[in-house]
Amino acid sequence: MGRLRQISKRVAQAIPVVVGVVIISFVLTRALPGDPAVYFAGATADEKSIAEVRANLGLDKPLPTQFLYYVRDLATGDLGRSLSTGQPVTEDLARRLPASLELTLCALLLSCLVAIPLGVLAATRPNSWVDHLCRVLVTTGVSMPTFFTGILLIYVFYYLLGLAPSPLGRLDFIYIDPPSVTGFFLIDSILAGDWETFLGALKQLVLPAVTLALFTLAPIARMTRAAMLSALSSDFIRTARAAGLTWRTILFGYALRNAMLPVITTLGMVFSFTLGANVLVEKVFAWPGIGSYAVEALVASDYAAVQGFVLAMALLFVALNLVIDILYTLIDPRIGFAD
């Protein structure tokens, strides 16, 4: 019960943040120097047609009035319509956010599966070949820009070897999207019991996920290694060894568990910047994600889309922070919500 109340308190604390985000995103988009009316009036627009477009978009009204309209629409769950995609922003986000989340989560899962064991191994055998391998892998992963890794992987696995499917986004054109439940194609296709589409979606996912995983490998592996090193050299491990516990119990039962806290923190950070920063991967693999959506909206001064994106991201991060806090308490009972 206590925990539930704490959680709702944390959610309540997020409300001023969200209100702030709404105001700031509105003001900032209006402060952008671009003029969407001119941009969208077309090639041969004259003053008159630009004015018509401006009136159509409601941009001829004073800013406070525009803000009131925006808040009123927001209250009914209407984020407005994106000019550059021509769709309601809520629809765009509902389609693109799952695409980005699916890619990012798969990449992070892959990354963790490699980075955490690698970090643990490197920490238990400092300066051995595993440690050096870890260092080399991590350095290469982080020093190669993602679009380069992406194009390289496409060149080798698609163009030269023909192993990977055509890099055409989430599904090749011969498949139909699975009926949307979660928006995650892998999950939706399982729910629909359609294994062919599942395999199709999985195949499309492999290369972009590996690209992103290579990039996110470094912080996770390095953090695991460092946290493990400090955990292994601490007093309670020495005591556990002296008490004659098995190496396995010590390593996974005590050291790793204690080392997980900083790793989870890093994971949260990596997740948030990957979600926003995988624009280049999205472009290379024609992935219809949220990053490229936001960048294109920004370039075109597409107010509704930019505001919707910022708001969605703010909500997502509030949720993410909450999840991480809960994870802390699961891993380390000493940490509670109570202050």
Next chain:
Amino acid sequence: MSNILSRRSLLKAGAGAGVTASMLPFLRAIPASAAGNDVLVAVTGYTVNSLDIHRTGTNRPSYQIAVNCYDRLVSFGIKETEEGLSYDYETINPDIAESWTVSEDGKVYTFKIRQDAVFSDGRPVTSKDVKWSFDRAVTVGGFPTSQMAAGGFKRPDQFEAPDDYTFVITLDEASKLALPDLAVPIPMIMNSELAKEHATADDPWALEYTHKNTIGSGPFTVARWDQGQQLVYQRNDKWTSGPLPEIQRLIMREVPSPATRRALIERGDVQISFDIPNKDAAELDANPDVDVFSNPIENAIYVVGLNYAFEPFQDSNVRKAVAFAIPYEEIFQTAAYGRGKPLWGGKAGVTSTEWPQPSPYYTDLDVAKDFLAQSGYKDGFEVPLSIDIDQTSWMEPTALLVAENLGKLGIKVTINKIPGANWRTASLVEKRLPMHLETFGGWLNYPDYYFYWCYLDGHLFNSSNYKSEVIEELVPVTLPLPVDDPAWAPNVKKMIETAFEDIPRIPLFQPAVNVATHGAEGYVYWFHRQLEGKTLKKS
């Protein structure tokens, strides 16, 4: 949304109506190679944002729906050129109209509508639909309305439908632009009955409905549109305005990265890569499996604009000095990879009305220095050269090369990059960029039409604030004249001469639109620079 296929309706259709496999939009899992001879896949880097060209905010790539899913009264013919097939501006063919007559004074056009033409839902096309569609185009405002105005179509009262198969247009004054302006994407004919069913008090022209549905009589309908991912055209078997397309389906996939598009076309997993970068076009030429078409875009020129609002450029010697200092050949090779047509080093004296035609300027720094020495700025000056971030692929190398050569004259050039959303405001609306790169391409392929937009004082693409008495006087009288009028050719030559002498816009080259095909044929270059599916087939 009834036109958008869902998996459910599809399976139902497949089970119930006994359609053949080739008619099924998608099989659940078949390899691409087995997709059959009637499906073509094309990739582009652009995104479609509406199915209706009349809507506010519809972007350029979306014009393809207007040409693939709708018919017009008339259409342009197709001709063979050195670069493959191209539309033919000289030939205007019947489309929905079977014939037309023009009154003696050239003001009244009477069209006879074909009686066998039907919309994709089976309803016959009548002149009432034409009237409704034209009224819509001149009323909705924005780009459609200004494009209609270019042909002299300004008000609904100019259009009449005396009976179901006769349509009459009355112009305020005769103009050679009227008929070709009926063949551009804007005056498309929509199913007015269907549209009216979806019209509301707030939206009398049903723009919301046509934004997501196609209601035309054209060779294709949009079977599926996943914004940001793909657009699927399905052949309209009821199409009557031409021979039925050989392909059942054309799938347009959006792939933003040019490198990925190149891998796809080289592997042959897609048959068409539309609008590829010049660099890829130059390199793909070497691949024997891939055909590359590079058609110079008609009536389009990449120029360096010298703004008269900036004092040094009011001096004609300074403008000529700049025009002689530009390294044309290097720019053409670096920025365009030799794709398109050079527009420099022409003969002195204008002898033809061909447009674009090479200017008499060429690269000669000594001549440039002489001109600068005669000007009031012999010690040079400083000037920002502005470019659009959205068009850096050609603008950036061009700007760097121009800056380098002008530096040799003592003109210190700094490069100023402007984000896409501001570019039009700064360059065209406010016209405040002292020196800039600019491009205009006219759909109506007449030199006087180009001059109308780019050289008349205050007109949108006259980003140089140029004003010449000769041009102010000539353009308005020449624009409506038919090209066989005895005054037309001399007037046009005089305009070109004046533009080259005053040189407010320095022509660099005529850009090309590049398309690569691998296993497809029948590609036709169109002035609207969109992919038309009706002529395409697998090879």
